[in-house]
Amino acid sequence: MATDVSPGLGIGMVGYSFMGAAHSQAWRNAPRFFDLPLAPQMRVLAGRNREAATAAAERLGWDEVETSWQQLVDRDDVDLVDVCTPGDTHAEIAIAALEAGKHVLCEKPLANTVEEAEKMVAAAEAVAGKGQVAMVGFTYRRVPAIQLARRLVVDGRIGTVRHVRAQYLQDWLADENTPLSWRLDKTKAGSGALGDIGAHVVDLAQFITGEQITSVAGHLQTFVAERPVATEFAGLSGRGGTERGPVTVDDAAVFLARMSGGGIGVFEATRFASGRKNAIRIEINGSKGSLAFDFEDMNVLHFLDTEDGAELGGFRRIVVTEPEHAYVAHWWPAGHGLGYEHAFTHQAVDLIEAIAAGERPAPTFADGLAVQRVLAAVERSAESGAGWVEP
Amino acid sequence: MATDVSPGLGIGMVGYSFMGAAHSQAWRNAPRFFDLPLAPQMRVLAGRNREAATAAAERLGWDEVETSWQQLVDRDDVDLVDVCTPGDTHAEIAIAALEAGKHVLCEKPLANTVEEAEKMVAAAEAVAGKGQVAMVGFTYRRVPAIQLARRLVVDGRIGTVRHVRAQYLQDWLADENTPLSWRLDKTKAGSGALGDIGAHVVDLAQFITGEQITSVAGHLQTFVAERPVATEFAGLSGRGGTERGPVTVDDAAVFLARMSGGGIGVFEATRFASGRKNAIRIEINGSKGSLAFDFEDMNVLHFLDTEDGAELGGFRRIVVTEPEHAYVAHWWPAGHGLGYEHAFTHQAVDLIEAIAAGERPAPTFADGLAVQRVLAAVERSAESGAGWVEP
Amino acid sequence: MATDVSPGLGIGMVGYSFMGAAHSQAWRNAPRFFDLPLAPQMRVLAGRNREAATAAAERLGWDEVETSWQQLVDRDDVDLVDVCTPGDTHAEIAIAALEAGKHVLCEKPLANTVEEAEKMVAAAEAVAGKGQVAMVGFTYRRVPAIQLARRLVVDGRIGTVRHVRAQYLQDWLADENTPLSWRLDKTKAGSGALGDIGAHVVDLAQFITGEQITSVAGHLQTFVAERPVATEFAGLSGRGGTERGPVTVDDAAVFLARMSGGGIGVFEATRFASGRKNAIRIEINGSKGSLAFDFEDMNVLHFLDTEDGAELGGFRRIVVTEPEHAYVAHWWPAGHGLGYEHAFTHQAVDLIEAIAAGERPAPTFADGLAVQRVLAAVERSAESGAGWVEP
């Protein structure tokens, strides 16, 4: 790891679109609201187009720009590489960064293939002894309501997990005339709804329950096989309005799952759920209680405690904005809800604290690989006709 | 069919527990709230124990009692046989009644096996030309909110169905010490959660969408393999408190489904969903809109119309208690909600009207068979390792 | 009281429109679902138009018809007179019935004026010693969720009541072109939203809290002063389409209240709340907990217990359909919700049981008078400019 005599932590970020903006907000906010053992220093942003990268760096708050991630990884003033690029580049960048002695925060999915993810895990393990950390960005874990859900499971408040019912519902492809984009091209995106959003609910289910998915039986579906070619793809022909091209990824993924604790799960990820914009829903039924969460109401966790009895029992609508709840005391008074972006700040805080404490923060690359293996198993199951497949 | 010179319709009901009580309430209520072309006459209730049957008949409003269903079927003053017994007796009674010239209303499931159900359908078809009707009691179809859901699909308001997400959640077995009962014995109950409650959501999905489930990939699970033998089963040994016996049916069933219109479904039926008492939930996402229903709030249908646009669109919480809604004008003013039992009255009304009009009311025995085939396919898929199976 | 050698209770009902239908359903249902000490016998229905009354009696299940309520009151086979007429006739009928030795169930409002209500209370007191009961039909008290709310207050689970927030919201007058009807004519209806629906929330607030409203500060508003004269009122002029007449009652009533236990209340009753069909909402905040109810979801009570703590506390959504809940065990299994009409059956049951036990069932005429006094105080306060007025 780069030696740094100051109490700062030099950050270099690769990529600067949606995730880059969210991560930048986190690095900027973390020291404003939390007492950190190391001060994050937003030293450099890497992007191939210097002009665009420079504009982004200025807007997002980075000191300098590099036009290749390799240059960024090589800098002595970078202690941590934050990988916010598309999934097909994660392995190469993250492994190089780890080998260069950097800590790494890598956006999800860890990689587009299990093979790449395995190499990343190996790389992370190889340097773990040197105190280098490698974390994957399953950020929803750090929504306070999800933290509370996890706590309730750990404390035994829901007993043995019987059912997991998890959905990630979006609707931006429900309109058949929504044009093609790189996200619908398997060569670029690797996967469709399964990898993009299904990954999140797989991770959440495993995180909250503390269990592993041990086998899956799944199906992938592409509802709209051809879509209009978007204007910017239409080229010189001028026929953009009528030209159509193939969708090569799944529009939706559904699968059954067996959990390591004996429970069963039902998972769904889709971009065709009209009216559901970003509904990450997870309900868990245990022998002693139940939990339910919907990201459309992200500051709330529903908790059923069977000890409340038949007469007075009912799902408690817990508004997770009390100082007693994870992270909340650092923000605003009770009842003043947080938003989507705050979980990124919590992720940054936990990562910095782990680095300072010499601990390995979760989710580790191994956790990311576990998710990737589940997704790959779903694909294999779907190809083989939905039979059980082990990750 | 028994000739009846009066405008009445003589009813004979076999069985008198939960379903018998609900059906009796329907026969009593139908003429109080609806103008019927034929007056239902509650002539006879059949039960093997004369004393118990007599007490039930008195309480439920039946004129007379028979101690065998055969005697009931043979009576000339019975025009319609209402079968409310457990599923293993449905085929024999219903077929005999049809052959005796009676109309038949048979509780769900139509039968415990596909073979029996097929014979019932054949018997129904054989007499259809004589104007005899045969209807199966998927009563939830006649909840006004479900009728509205069906109407919206028929009217094209949700477009092509992409997703069906259906759950029937109960929790009465979540406690591992709940004792054994006949419902947990495969030789008596035939099936567990799948046949008992899963049947309802299969029928609802097919009814609302107007589509068939064309293949399923499923899993059945028994979470608690042994349970205490209930006191009344413990016999002379006196060891009732500690003796345990096997559960031989499924505690929960989960399956994926492909719909005839190209959509995909995810189904779940369980008796282990702590805190969910009778939550029949169905959400349908189409290309132009979505629907969502939860029986815990049975007078409400949620409807998303994509034509409401991105800025002003949102699931409409329709309180289905207006005179414009199916059946409602016959009851109370707007906003005065109905309960569980009212759908049974609606079923009786529709059945009587169909008989008078010489029409065949849905759900027919063929509809019941279709559900049975789906359930059987789920069982076969589960046995074979969750691969796709066609009903 | 009329001597009756049978174990039955002869009922005579005056009036047969909305409330008459609801009460008839109750008398018919009570013995079907509950074990009653006295069998209600639906002996006679009174209505001025013999033809219409006869048709109603047949449909609603009454044995005979009288064309004057006096004849009904005089009959020896009538033990209880059920008054379902408009409020301006309550006093005369109920007092005559009490003086004739009958029990009386009188629909709300007890009367159109405090003076009449006082006479009714006096008449009821005068015969109480003879075992005659007099009950007023604040039926919503007997919704199971409301019973649970009351129980929680009695058990001290919400502590000292600080706030009552009660609304009865309808919208059938929101359209300015809804035509005139007798309900908008003060000479016939006595009052508008205040007396018609405000009465219910006043009674519920006092019932659940066990407290009295000790002073009010209120305002009445008529938003639409003139409305089209309905076709049937238009007479020979043929100008029905354009003729308009005055609205002489309140469209909406709002008032502040002081409760006898030191809390404060805010009450609202309106027929102009677009989209709210029959939303009876009451929220009570106490020092140790809170309760919230909305009749649009009538099988649910929300309960906040401060003892659940800051971290895990939240309003419990109690589905009030368990056998442990009041009345529920007599109907259907857990989770199978009741509807609007069931509370009328509960009212009939409690009334019959009280008569058999020689007890005085609540709400008594005195309870009805207490509500009437509050409404009158609101009117006085409104007339005087919203200052505090004691009932």
Added chain:
Amino acid sequence: MATDVSPGLGIGMVGYSFMGAAHSQAWRNAPRFFDLPLAPQMRVLAGRNREAATAAAERLGWDEVETSWQQLVDRDDVDLVDVCTPGDTHAEIAIAALEAGKHVLCEKPLANTVEEAEKMVAAAEAVAGKGQVAMVGFTYRRVPAIQLARRLVVDGRIGTVRHVRAQYLQDWLADENTPLSWRLDKTKAGSGALGDIGAHVVDLAQFITGEQITSVAGHLQTFVAERPVATEFAGLSGRGGTERGPVTVDDAAVFLARMSGGGIGVFEATRFASGRKNAIRIEINGSKGSLAFDFEDMNVLHFLDTEDGAELGGFRRIVVTEPEHAYVAHWWPAGHGLGYEHAFTHQAVDLIEAIAAGERPAPTFADGLAVQRVLAAVERSAESGAGWVEP
């Protein structure tokens, strides 16, 4: 106004506790997410204690510190003074800043008395011709769901406003043993729930409807007259545990209101609503539609459009996170909700844009005065026995 050759806008903030933190977050975030015509420059923070102010400035991102607000106001590099101190100091600081040629953003309440607020309005008017702006921080106006509510009213989608039902519910005083603090001391806080939180719902009601409250009839209540003296107040006596002192402000305020458009309102503000942490609820019923908002689910607006008809009408649950909604396109993709703090950024953006455009941004000081007058009228009405009082 201070001449500034750069395109920047120099900011000086007075006060640095809760509101100071929220405003600082806004100044930091605005240029990260919005294209601004002027770059806010966080030049100086003023606080009496240099050490504490310096620490705050460092944490919150301010360049320098002054130990008196006068020094801050006098600085040439300050173009805008952001007043985040308690209400009793607003008038003095804001007026001085305006007279010094600065723009002013002043936290609500505008002042603790109407007299002060009037002077502030006069000061603002006096310099308006010079292009100086004066804005009061009713920040909730800039929650996207509230903006949408306002838009729907402006567009005539709810028609004539009939009812406003507004509540601001908190529960931090529900426990009788919560100790005294300056907020419960009238000499320091000026007012209790009425001024602290009631002010917000008064402003929201006037903002969304575009109407004024023309008269009020109100009541103030102090439920717990004495509370324990907090340890830090107990001094040397050591009797802190048992000593009690008086509460001199209202614990709760309730009032009726008449709106300038002919509608009526019911308002409530309390710190005793157990289980309600920060529930700002407002429901508006109009002749053509209704709106409902609850800050506990701040990214959602419920909208009822009567044109949806009786059969298909229902409150639409609009998730206000689409690019079409106000401010949202600058943040995250659809469905990724915002939190409490974002409205402060929106306020900063609108203020900066108004300054650059030479326009006067709302809410103006006159809007703040209007709120203050309503609150004062409520106090006068309460003192006089709840009769109508005009603001």
